[in-house]
Amino acid sequence: xxxxxxxxxxxxxxxxxxxxxxxxxxxxxxxxxxxxxxxxxxxxxxxxxxxxxxxxxxxxxxxxxxxxxxxxxxxxxxxxxxxxxxxxxxxxxxxxxxxxxxxxxxxxxxxxxxxxxxxxxxxxxxxxxxxxxxxxxxxxxxxxxxxxxxxxxxxxxxxxxxxxxx
Amino acid sequence: xxxxxxxxxxxxxxxxxxxxxxxxxxxxxxxxxxxxxxxxxxxxxxxxxxxxxxxxxxxxxxxxxxxxxxxxxxxxxxxxxxxxxxxxxxxxxxxxxxxxxxxxxxxxxxxxxxxxxxxxxxxxxxxxxxxxxxxxxxxxxxxxxxxxxxxxxxxxxxxxxxxxxx
Numbered sequence: 457x458x459x460x461x462x463x464x465x466x467x468x469x470x471x472x473x474x475x476x477x478x479x480x481x482x483x484x485x486x487x488x489x490x491x492x493x494x495x496x497x498x499x500x501x502x503x504x505x506x507x508x509x510x511x512x513x514x515x516x517x518x519x520x521x522x523x524x525x526x527x528x529x530x531x532x533x534x535x536x537x538x539x540x541x542x543x544x545x546x547x548x549x550x551x552x553x554x555x556x557x558x559x560x561x562x563x564x565x566x567x568x569x570x571x572x573x574x575x576x577x578x579x580x581x582x583x584x585x586x587x588x589x590x591x592x593x594x595x596x597x598x599x600x601x602x603x604x605x606x607x608x609x610x611x612x613x614x615x616x617x618x619x620x621x622x
Numbered sequence: 623x624x625x626x627x628x629x630x631x632x633x634x635x636x637x638x639x640x641x642x643x644x645x646x647x648x649x650x651x652x653x654x655x656x657x658x659x660x661x662x663x664x665x666x667x668x669x670x671x672x673x674x675x676x677x678x679x680x681x682x683x684x685x686x687x688x689x690x691x692x693x694x695x696x697x698x699x700x701x702x703x704x705x706x707x708x709x710x711x712x713x714x715x716x717x718x719x720x721x722x723x724x725x726x727x728x729x730x731x732x733x734x735x736x737x738x739x740x741x742x743x744x745x746x747x748x749x750x751x752x753x754x755x756x757x758x759x760x761x762x763x764x765x766x767x768x769x770x771x772x773x774x775x776x777x778x779x780x781x782x783x784x785x786x787x788x
Contacts (some may be wrong), residue, residue, distance in 0.1 A: 488718030498715030505712055525701055531693050538701045544711050546671055549664030 457611065458484065460553070461604030463510065463596050464540040465526075470596025473515040474586065481605055483587050484587045485595040486514050497536070498614060501543045502536045508547040516561035521549040521556035523599075524565065533574020546615035557606040563599075566606035578602050623777065624650065626683035626719070627770030628674065630691075630706040633657060635670050636762030639681040640752065640770045644778020646770055648751045650681050652763040663702070667709045674713040686714040687722035687773035688763075689729065722773040727753050729765075732772035744768050 460472075462472035468491075473484040489507040491500040511522075522594050525541055527534035540580040561571040568581045575595060582601050585593040623643075628635035634657075639650040654675040657666040678686075689709055693700035714721050728736040734747045741761060748767050749757040758764040 458689075485785075496715075496720050496721070498711045501712045502709055502715045505716075525698055527701065532698055535691055535693065535704045538704030540666055540707030541710035543704065543712050545664045546650060546667045546712070546764075549668045549717065555662070555664050578784075 457519060457608060458511065458515065458517040458594045459604040459611075460515070460520040460548075460606065461600040461602065462520065462522050462544050462548075463497060463599040463603060464522060464537055464544055465502060466497065466536045466540055466594060466595045467493065468594075468596060469540060469544070470598070471508065471511050471602035472592075472597055472601030473511065473517055474601065474608060476605070476608035478608055478615075481585050481608060483588065483601070485511070486581050486592055486594075486601055487511075488594050488596045489617075497539060501539060504540055505547055508544055508609075509551070510548075512547065512551045513552070517553060519554040519556065519604045519607060519611065520551075522548075523603055524557050524559045526560070529576060547591045554611075556610065558606050558610070563606045564600050566609050567602045623685060623774060624681065624683040625770040625774045625777075626678065626681070626686040626714075627768065627773065628688050628710050628714075628788065629765040629769060630688060630703055630710055631762065632663070632666060632702050632706055633659065633759075634762045635706060635710070636760060636764070636766035637674065637677050637678065638758075638763055638767030638770050639683055640694065640767065640774060642771070642774035642778075644774055644781075647751050647774060651677070652758060652760075652767055653677075654760050654762045660759075663705060667705060670706055671709045671713055674710055675717070678713065678717045678719070681717070683719060685720040685722065685773060686717075686779065687716075687724060687769045689769055689776065690723050690725045692726070718782040720777075724769060724772050724776070728776075729772045730766050732775050733768045 472486040635655040638652040
């Protein structure tokens with residue numbers, strides 16, 4: 457299955473598309489949507505929405521996944537991020553994609569095998585899981601790929617369990 | 623100027639369109655976008671986005687206004703609401719409308735003349751300001767009209783001040 461992962465942010469939104477059977481993952485595309493720092497939020501949301509839609513149209517994922525929004529550190533930042541997340545979820549829903557939502561703990565556990573893994577460990581594991589020669593430089597794109605890997609893995613397990621139950 | 627006010631909510635999003643010169647306000651349309659209670663957030667956002675776009679296409683406002691999101695009471699509710707607000711701001715921005723953002727205090731002060739006014743007082747004043755025979759029944763639609771009146775009033779004052787400065 458082809459999965460789009462999105463790492464939402466008002467300034468930089470990472471995206472990553474993988475092709476995966478739940479165990480073997482291949483990189484399709486990855487990048488960062490950088491919005492104009494001085495632009496009002498409405499314009500930024502427009503930029504983010506346009507880019508996500510164009511990635512979906514180009515790479516044709518059948519599923520997408522986003523991180524759950526949490527507010528342990530800064531409520532104002534979390535509220536801004538929720539605006540972006542709403543716009544991302546709208547684009548995903550409009551495209552008719554299956555949507556997965558995962559906590560940072562679930563994503564790290566799925567990718568590194570350890571829920572409190574550091575950024576660097578996620579980067580190393582994403583490189584390894586996608587058989588890349590070089591690590592993904594952008595932290596946002598790497599986090600987006602981690603979300604995609606998490607969803608592909610969870611989906612495969614869910615399908616297997618449904619097979620057992622059937 | 624024709625102004626669209628939006629009162630964001632995941633279950634019910636109010637909207638109200640007025641025609642106003644900043645002092646005299648007339649009702650154009652008002653209503654509530656009710657989303658399917660059991661639908662996932664992505665589907666709800668799609669419903670809200672579609673309805674807001676269709677109101678803009680039908681009533682052709684030149685400006686829109688939304689309430690600032692605050693989180694005094696419940697952060698989880700505020701975070702959900704911010705998803706809807708992001709989608710509303712996207713629709714407004716895509717339509718190329720001027721966007722105003724106001725705190726509940728500013729809206730109540732503008733409509734009732736008192737920042738701590740109660741729902742009932744807002745309802746009475748919206749009825750009076752729009753020369754209606756009956757108060758707007760839906761609280762969400764009424765709040766949306768209050769946001770629109772607030773923006774029309776502020777815009778007129780801003781234009782006047784710019785005239786004085788010029």
